[in-house]
Amino acid sequence: MSPHSSGHRxxxxxxDPLPIDVVDNHVHLDITREGDExxxxxxxxxxxxxxxxxxxxxxxxxxxxxxxxxxAIDRHPELLGGIALHPNEVPCLAAAGRLEEAYAEVERxxxxxxxxxxxxTGLDYFRTGPEGVAVQQDGFRWHIDLxxxxxxxxxxxxxxxxxxxxxxxxxxxAPPRTVMHCFSGDMAMARTCAERGYYLSFAGTVxxxxxxxxxxxxxxxxxxxxxxxxxxxxLTPAPWRGATNAPYLVPHTIRxxxxxxxxxxxxxxxxxxxxxxxxxGPW
Ligand SMILES: [Zn+2]
Numbered sequence: 001m002s003p004h005s006s007g008h009r010x011x012x013x014x015x016d017p018l019p020i021d022v023v024d025n026h027v028h029l030d031i032t033r034e035g036d037e038x039x040x041x042x043x044x045x046x047x048x049x050x051x052x053x054x055x056x057x058x059x060x061x062x063x064x065x066x067x068x069x070x071x072a073i074d075r076h077p078e079l080l081g082g083i084a085l086h087p088n089e090v091p092c093l094a095a096a097g098r099l100e101e102a103y104a105e106v107e108r109x110x111x112x113x114x115x116x117x118x119x120x121t122g123l124d125y126f127r128t129g130p131e132g133v134a135v136q137q138d139g140f141r142w143h144i145d146l147x148x149x150x151x152x153x154x155x156x157x158x159x160x161x162x163x164x165x166x167x168x169x170x171x172x173x174a175p176p177r178t179v180m181h182c183f184s185g186d187m188a189m190a191r192t193c194a195e196r197g198y199y200l201s202f203a204g205t206v207x208x209x210x211x212x213x214x215x216x217x218x219x220x221x222x223x224x225x226x227x228x229x230x231x232x233x234x235l236t237p238a239p240w241r242g243a244t245n246a247p248y249l250v251p252h253t254i255r256x257x258x259x260x261x262x263x264x265x266x267x268x269x270x271x272x273x274x275x276x277x278x279x280x281g282p283w
Pocket of ligand 1: 026028059120231
C-alpha cells in the first residue's frame, strides 16, 4: 500500500488523534522546503491541535530564524522558543567576521520569558569539514555556558560527532536539563545519556525501516527520559518519509515509539507531556 496525500496542498493525511495531548519538542516553523508553500504558524498550530499535539518548541538557529521565533512565541501561547547559532552557522558567521555580534543578539534574547531553550547547538561533522571543527567546538562551549547562566534547557544537535559531543558536555558540565535533539546514537550511547540525566528526543527517523539501531537505543531509554519531536519540515515519519513534515504528524512517531518501548500509547503520551513540562517549565 502506498500512502497518498489528499485534501490540503498535497500534505500527508491527518493521522488519528492521540488520546492524551503531547508536545512537539523541536520544530522549525521558519523553514520552508524548496518547492513548498510556506506553512503559516497559526495553521500549523491548528492542524497539530486537532490530533493532540497542542504545544511545541519552535527552534530558530540563525539570526533570521531567531527573529521569527521571537515573533511567533509572542503571538502563539502554544509555542516556546529555542534560540542558538547552529553548529553549521557558527563557522560561517566567524568567517564573515560577524560571530561576536550574533552571540550578542542570542544573549540579548535568551532571557525572553518564553525562550526556554538554548539550542540547537552542538557539533556537525557531516556538513562542516575539519577546517571548521575548532570554531564549532568553541561555539558549542559558548552555548553550554549561556544555557547555564540563563537557566535554560540545552538542546543538542549531534551529527556524526557522538564522542566529542559527550566529551565536551562532560568537560564543560552539562546544564541540569540537557536534551539530545533527534537522538541518533546506539544503545550504549542511550544508556550513557540516561545515566548522565540527559533527555533523549526521538524524531521520525525512529520509524524508518533501516533504523533498527535507533529503535534498540529507544528500547533501553527510561520512560522518564523520552521526548518526541518532528524536526519539521525534515525527517517525516513513516509512512510519509520524504514528504514535508509538520507537527501534526507526531502521532505516527508516538505510536511507533510506544510499540518499541512496550507501553500503551496513552502511557507514552502522558510521560512525554510530563517530561516536557519538567524540562521547560509550565507554559
Ligand atoms: Zn532542528
